[in-house]
Every structure is written in structure tokens, then in C-alpha cells.
Amino acid sequence: MSGTPKIPEAxxxxxxxxxxxxxATARQVRxxxxxxxxxxxxxxxxxLRRLEDRGLVKRRKADHGKAFVYRPAKAHARTFGPVAxxxxxxxxxGRPAALVASLFETRPPSSDEIDELxxxxxxxxxxxxxx
Numbered sequence: 085m086s087g088t089p090k091i092p093e094a095x096x097x098x099x100x101x102x103x104x105x106x107x108a109t110a111r112q113v114r115x116x117x118x119x120x121x122x123x124x125x126x127x128x129x130x131x132l133r134r135l136e137d138r139g140l141v142k143r144r145k146a147d148h149g150k151a152f153v154y155r156p157a158k159a160h161a162r163t164f165g166p167v168a169x170x171x172x173x174x175x176x177x178g179r180p181a182a183l184v185a186s187l188f189e190t191r192p193p194s195s196d197e198i199d200e201l202x203x204x205x206x207x208x209x210x211x212x213x214x215x
Contacts, residue, residue, distance in 0.1 A: 091140075091167060097121055098131045099156065099163060102141060107155035109146060 091099070101116045102108060108116070114128045123131075132154050135141040140163060143152040156163065168183075176182040193201065 091164070094121070094123075094127075095131050095135055095140075096164075098128065098135065099140065102154060102156050103160050103163075107153050109151045109153055111151065113154070 097117060097120065098113055101113045105112065105116070110125060110128045110132055113132070114123055114125055117123055117128070132141060132143070136143055136154070140157055141154045142157045143154045146153050172178060172180060172183045176186070
């Protein structure tokens with residue numbers, strides 16, 4: 085699928101932190117990532133700069149000090165949707181249900197996730213009836 089943005093794993097990890105926290109400084113991103121993927125402060129700043137150059141994050145001056153505050157420039161689905169679609173096409177024959185099933189074969193969903201999935205299915209059914 086040409087045109088699908090390739091998001092390297094380290095950049096995807098930084099974006100995930102920003103999506104979870106809505107906005108964060110480089111230091112805050114580094115602290116959250118320290119548990120999963122320890123990085124030097126300069127590395128986090130470089131990744132944020134790359135993401136900003138690609139239009140995936142925006143920054144503003146922090147209220148205090150010299151730091152910048154970063155936030156996602158696009159909605160989660162617009163950022164990662166093309167990546168998920170590409171994976172679904174290549175690995176699952178374009179079948180979304182097969183992709184979801186494979187996710188839950190590797191890690192069963194929690195009770196809360198099942199509730200979220202049921203709400204999603206209900207919404208999709210309502211949308212399909214309107215169409």
C-alpha cells in the first residue's frame with residue numbers, strides 16, 4: 085500500500101505516550117517510556133523533532149521554563165489507521181475480524197475490553213442500519 089506512512093517503533097512509542105497523556109514535555113515522555121524503552125533525553129527530543137517535521141506532533145512553549153509541550157497533531161485513528169490497514173491487508177487478507185481475532189488469541193481481552201468491544205459492535209450495527 086503506497087502512501088502508508090511508516091512509523092518506526094521508537095517514534096510509535098513516543099506517539100503512544102502523547103496519545104495517552106494528550107500532551108507532554110520531552111522529559112515526561114522519557115519518564116513514561118523509561119519502564120518500557122529507556123532513552124536518553126536527547127534521543128526523545130530527536131524523535132519528537134522528527135515527528136514534528138512529519139506533521140504528526142505539534143509543540144508549544146511551556147507555561148514555565150524553557151521546555152516545549154508536545155501533543156499529537158492528528159487523531160489516533162488518522163495517525164495509526166493507515167498502518168493498521170496495511171497490516172490487515174498484508175497479513176489478514178483485508179479481513180478486520182481476522183486481525184481482531186488474532187490480537188485476542190495472543191492476549192485474551194479483559195472484562196472492560198469486552199464491554200468496549202460490545203459497545204463498538206452495537207455502534208457499528210446502528211451505523212450499518214442507517215446506511
